[in-house]
Amino acid sequence: MKQSLSKIESAFLEEISQVSDADKIEEIRVSYLGRKAGQLTVLLRGLKDLSIEEKKLIGPAANLLRQKIESTLTEALQKAGSSAVPEFDLSLPGKISQDKSLGHLHPITQINRELIRIFQSMGFQVLEGPELDNDYYNFEGLNFPFDHPARDIQDTFFIDSKITREEPRDFTRNDWVMRTQTSNMQVRVLEQAEPPVRCIIPGRVFRNEAIDATHEHTFYQLEGFVVDENINIGQLVWTLKEIFRQIFKQEVKLRLRPGFFPFVEPGYEVDMFCVFCGGSDVSCKVCKGLGWVEMLGAGMIHPNVLAAAGYDAGRYTGFAFGIGTGRLAMLKYNIPDYRLYMQGDLRFLEQF
Amino acid sequence: MIYSYNWLREYVADIPEAKKLMTELSLHSVEVEEIDEGGIELGNVVVGELIERRTHPNADSLNIGIFDVGEPEPRQIIFGGVAALKVGDKLPVALAPTIIPDEIKIKERKLRGELSQGMCCLKSELGILDREEAVHFFEPDVINGTPIIGVLPLNETVIDIDNKSMTHRADLFCHTGIAREISAVFNLSLNLPKTAPLPKVKPTLDIKIADTNDCPRYIGIELSVNLGKSPDFISQRLQACGVKSINNVVDITNYIMLEFGEPTHAFDADKLSGNSIEVRRARTGETIATLDHETKTLTEDVLLITNNDKAIAVAGVIGGTESSVTDTTTRIILEVANFSALTVRRSAKIVGLRTDGALRWEKGLSPELAEPAAARAVELLLEYAGAKVIGLTDVYPKKPELTQISLSADYLSRLSGFEFEPKVVQKLLTALGCKVVTKKSKTGKVYNVEIPWWRTDLVIREDLVEEIVRLYGVNKIPEQQLIGALSVPNQDLELEIISKIQDHLVRCGLTETYNYSFYGADDIIKMGWDDQVDHLSIQNPLSEDLRYLRTSILPRLLDNIRTNQMQSSSIQLFEVGHLYFSDREVRQLALVISGGAEPYRVARGLAESLLSALNINFTTSVIVEEASKCPRWGMYQGKQALRFESAGEKLGTAGILSAQVQSNWDILRGTAFVTLSIPILAKYSSTKRAMRPISIFPSVPLDLSVIVDESVPWGDIEAVVRSHGSDLLQSIEVIDIYRGEAIPVGKKSLSFRVILQSQQQTLEMSAMEKWRDGLVVDLGKKLDATLRDK
Numbered sequence A: 001m002k003q004s005l006s007k008i009e010s011a012f013l014e015e016i017s018q019v020s021d022a023d024k025i026e027e028i029r030v031s032y033l034g035r036k037a038g039q040l041t042v043l044l045r046g047l048k049d050l051s052i053e054e055k056k057l058i059g060p061a062a063n064l065l066r067q068k069i070e071s072t073l074t075e076a077l078q079k080a081g082s083s084a085v086p087e088f089d090l091s092l093p094g095k096i097s098q099d100k101s102l103g104h105l106h107p108i109t110q111i112n113r114e115l116i117r118i119f120q121s122m123g124f125q126v127l128e129g130p131e132l133d134n135d136y137y138n139f140e141g142l143n144f145p146f147d148h149p150a151r152d153i154q155d156t157f158f159i160d161s162k163i164t165r166e167e168p169r170d171f172t173r174n175d176w177v178m179r180t181q182t183s184n185m186q187v188r189v190l191e192q193a194e195p196p197v198r199c200i201i202p203g204r205v206f207r208n209e210a211i212d213a214t215h216e217h218t219f220y221q222l223e224g225f226v227v228d229e230n231i232n233i234g235q236l237v238w239t240l241k242e243i244f245r246q247i248f249k250q251e252v253k254l255r256l257r258p259g260f261f262p263f264v265e266p267g268y269e270v271d272m273f274c275v276f277c278g279g280s281d282v283s284c285k286v287c288k289g290l291g292w293v294e295m296l297g298a299g300m301i302h303p304n305v306l307a308a309a310g311y312d313a314g315r316y317t318g319f320a321f322g323i324g325t326g327r328l329a330m331l332k333y334n335i336p337d338y339r340l341y342m343q344g345d346l347r348f349l350e351q352f
Numbered sequence B: 001m002i003y004s005y006n007w008l009r010e011y012v013a014d015i016p017e018a019k020k021l022m023t024e025l026s027l028h029s030v031e032v033e034e035i036d037e038g039g040i041e042l043g044n045v046v047v048g049e050l051i052e053r054r055t056h057p058n059a060d061s062l063n064i065g066i067f068d069v070g071e072p073e074p075r076q077i078i079f080g081g082v083a084a085l086k087v088g089d090k091l092p093v094a095l096a097p098t099i100i101p102d103e104i105k106i107k108e109r110k111l112r113g114e115l116s117q118g119m120c121c122l123k124s125e126l127g128i129l130d131r132e133e134a135v136h137f138f139e140p141d142v143i144n145g146t147p148i149i150g151v152l153p154l155n156e157t158v159i160d161i162d163n164k165s166m167t168h169r170a171d172l173f174c175h176t177g178i179a180r181e182i183s184a185v186f187n188l189s190l191n192l193p194k195t196a197p198l199p200k201v202k203p204t205l206d207i208k209i210a211d212t213n214d215c216p217r218y219i220g221i222e223l224s225v226n227l228g229k230s231p232d233f234i235s236q237r238l239q240a241c242g243v244k245s246i247n248n249v250v251d252i253t254n255y256i257m258l259e260f261g262e263p264t265h266a267f268d269a270d271k272l273s274g275n276s277i278e279v280r281r282a283r284t285g286e287t288i289a290t291l292d293h294e295t296k297t298l299t300e301d302v303l304l305i306t307n308n309d310k311a312i313a314v315a316g317v318i319g320g321t322e323s324s325v326t327d328t329t330t331r332i333i334l335e336v337a338n339f340s341a342l343t344v345r346r347s348a349k350i351v352g353l354r355t356d357g358a359l360r361w362e363k364g365l366s367p368e369l370a371e372p373a374a375a376r377a378v379e380l381l382l383e384y385a386g387a388k389v390i391g392l393t394d395v396y397p398k399k400p401e402l403t404q405i406s407l408s409a410d411y412l413s414r415l416s417g418f419e420f421e422p423k424v425v426q427k428l429l430t431a432l433g434c435k436v437v438t439k440k441s442k443t444g445k446v447y448n449v450e451i452p453w454w455r456t457d458l459v460i461r462e463d464l465v466e467e468i469v470r471l472y473g474v475n476k477i478p479e480q481q482l483i484g485a486l487s488v489p490n491q492d493l494e495l496e497i498i499s500k501i502q503d504h505l506v507r508c509g510l511t512e513t514y515n516y517s518f519y520g521a522d523d524i525i526k527m528g529w530d531d532q533v534d535h536l537s538i539q540n541p542l543s544e545d546l547r548y549l550r551t552s553i554l555p556r557l558l559d560n561i562r563t564n565q566m567q568s569s570s571i572q573l574f575e576v577g578h579l580y581f582s583d584r585e586v587r588q589l590a591l592v593i594s595g596g597a598e599p600y601r602v603a604r605g606l607a608e609s610l611l612s613a614l615n616i617n618f619t620t621s622v623i624v625e626e627a628s629k630c631p632r633w634g635m636y637q638g639k640q641a642l643r644f645e646s647a648g649e650k651l652g653t654a655g656i657l658s659a660q661v662q663s664n665w666d667i668l669r670g671t672a673f674v675t676l677s678i679p680i681l682a683k684y685s686s687t688k689r690a691m692r693p694i695s696i697f698p699s700v701p702l703d704l705s706v707i708v709d710e711s712v713p714w715g716d717i718e719a720v721v722r723s724h725g726s727d728l729l730q731s732i733e734v735i736d737i738y739r740g741e742a743i744p745v746g747k748k749s750l751s752f753r754v755i756l757q758s759q760q761q762t763l764e765m766s767a768m769e770k771w772r773d774g775l776v777v778d779l780g781k782k783l784d785a786t787l788r789d790k
């Protein structure tokens, strides 16, 4: 059987080397691969009568030969300049399998994944936390005392139904809110953990605000915090710089300004120097040529927050920061309107 | 808050130019939103006097005026009727040709046949002062033709600072406060107004304070006054800061607030009876008519100023109408007091007013502030309101001690990451008005810092770290690599599962959406659900369609189908998100398939492939309404659902959207859905995988077509095949369902393929045939199925 294969092969090569016009080549094709009486076809048909061992031996070799004959024939046809070769058009659009295209991940999922990948490589734990939370974790434990003006900074959705969740602590008030910040996880995490703690919380937050192109009542943040024995401002700056360097794949310039957030002391607003225009383009959508772009809030965790988590005063220090992931994705992907995230419009989603 | 640059210059002579001030203040203390340098080009707008007027011959609504504008010849200017002008009035006149704000070009032209050589300008047209639709009239002694820039505070530079950025800095809500800050940031000398001590006169009021926690201090000063206009410097400064000038007494109280940050209030003494003032909480139901022309009903949370038990002001928030200062007032009681932040905040909430006064009190002001503020008020009233002090009563039971904070050099460097030189610390804190004593202890240097009374926000050592770092310049702190023990945290299993789900479904062609966590009662009804009462609700929703917290992702996904269905003939979406219940919050996956051939089979196939990808051992069963009570059957076609479960626990369901619900949402095409619970998926998703041996013997496909009653579901056929199974059966797959020609009415033909394979030997044709014949008999017996002829 094997011998007949090699015989067929040499005979074919011999014949094909002597012809050059398309009709002759087609004749050779029929004589070897023709459906009824092609020499190789007949031989392949005979395979079924063989024992399994023989099949294993001959089958692959026979197949290989068929492929070789086919490709030699095609080559010969091309040389002959035959119109028998099917026309092809490389400019036709690509498609994936028959009638299927791939789906799309939401841009917020994508920016979160990018951030999570970077933070995980730095040893951070990723958590999401509840979106409906007790006043204690969203406000009081974060040093927003009840009825304090600091609370006015965040317009809050309050829940008027009774909540009966099992929680790790007793609450002074059974007041529940849609979390206004992913910082609601600071005390939740710290009271269960023993430093060193490195954690990020990507998630959805809510504010009772009228919506427009830059404001949504439902939006996205990524909170991060690090607590250990000697965490300082210099390390906060380094960490943030490293994150943005990774996100934008280039060196970045950051600057801090004093900013007020009750759960940090000192607290800062962090600006990044525009990586899109370098502060030189008045028509830049990101910075309008001003250079500095407000990116996030950050600071050293307030001792009251560490106390709420049950740590001894002065034992640990830590930093925390909150990145607006929706806004970051707007910058990165050139999205002009925050509302697009929540409208479920496929013309938007299919671009990602 | 808005600050006048010129006013600040009075306190800080070397104040930096506006742009530098803006940048450096933003970097060192508070966020300057905007500096408005005025910069209005009004060179050709001058003081003009109307010397003659007549009506326009061709237009009743227009007038012709002859104006003396300081030129040799008067000008003729046509004007409308917005302001009633009379001969002798002096007002701003734009001389043609010129351009006034908003790029309005003024040219000589004919208006209905009469020449107009300029324009009479309203305040709004010049963009000045309060920008009213009114004319600013000049005093008769102003010379005609004077450019108005010289006589109006037009180019007053104002600085706008974001209130939110100084929520914690009560001391900054005034000019002296921000001046003090500027002098510290820029290291400039500070020259605050020197006030004389309070006049030594006899107390004339009988002041009672019910609770000194609510009101630690109350200075009541009785004065006789001559009501009138404010001097220009006061009214112009008020206007620059956006406060309307009313009369000298009221203006001075406002001026004091802008200057020192102390809200004060003047009562008309003649409208009070007797000399008693009591500061007490309101009784529930007590009322007061306030200056905003409303009558407020009060609760015990509200702190009142009362006279003979009658409410005359809501302390720190707003005065009462009856005791207010009017044009006829000749004697006042000036209140310069101190109220607790929390009390004023609650009062303001209850009366529904957040006045400029309340805004300052709720940040927390020191009772020490009352004294210089009172002294300054008296000084201004004596000078500009012809006042005489009749009596002064100061109730101040307990002067608070100054705050002392001790900060170790070690903690400062530990938190900041920078070693500050002691003399730098000393200098920076002193610039803020602190007194610093440096001590040596066993563990290093310690700074004992006495906080000035106006810095009520400095309480703990971290506050001092913030002050030192920001004045020094936080951007000068060298960055340092994050170090610490390397630890590998456990990651959240559910988040990992979600990531796998997203990848799997996107690979299968689905697109991920994000929808609101809220929907409305209408949406619940459209879903055909009977469980609105079980939804948690928002007390203050933005609108009714955002009142309820979602207990399923489906409603908004269906809405996504509706809004997208004209774009594409088949829509495949999914979302993973939180559902909210009273006792828990869980994550759900929902996917919808709308349009295309057999959406249900696609949806189910996706769910099953996903469960396999997550390595979950699962079974499926069709359940019907009777077997399982649930308020949500309305959305399932035929009240049937496919239930996925693992180890007896429900993972989720699949179903076809009922025709009713489909039409409720205006969905055009047949739609199927799947919901799965993420925590349950996480529970049963196994990380264990064991490879099954691959048989070395060939597998044999066997196709069968059987005719059965319409009522026989595929599941029954599959069950018979599987029970007939034996070790040979590898898999079953539906190929085709056929109704029509050659099939009796009420019957259907089901074609399926089974793959048979033995692990021990090559399957003999006879064994296969035997298996098939036995199956056909079984199917015939159990399901009355017959083999369809080919």
Ligand SMILES: [Zn+2]
Binding pocket: A274, A275, A276, A277, A278, A279, A280, A281, A284, A285, A286, A287, A288, A289, A290, A291
């Ligand atoms: Zn830019």
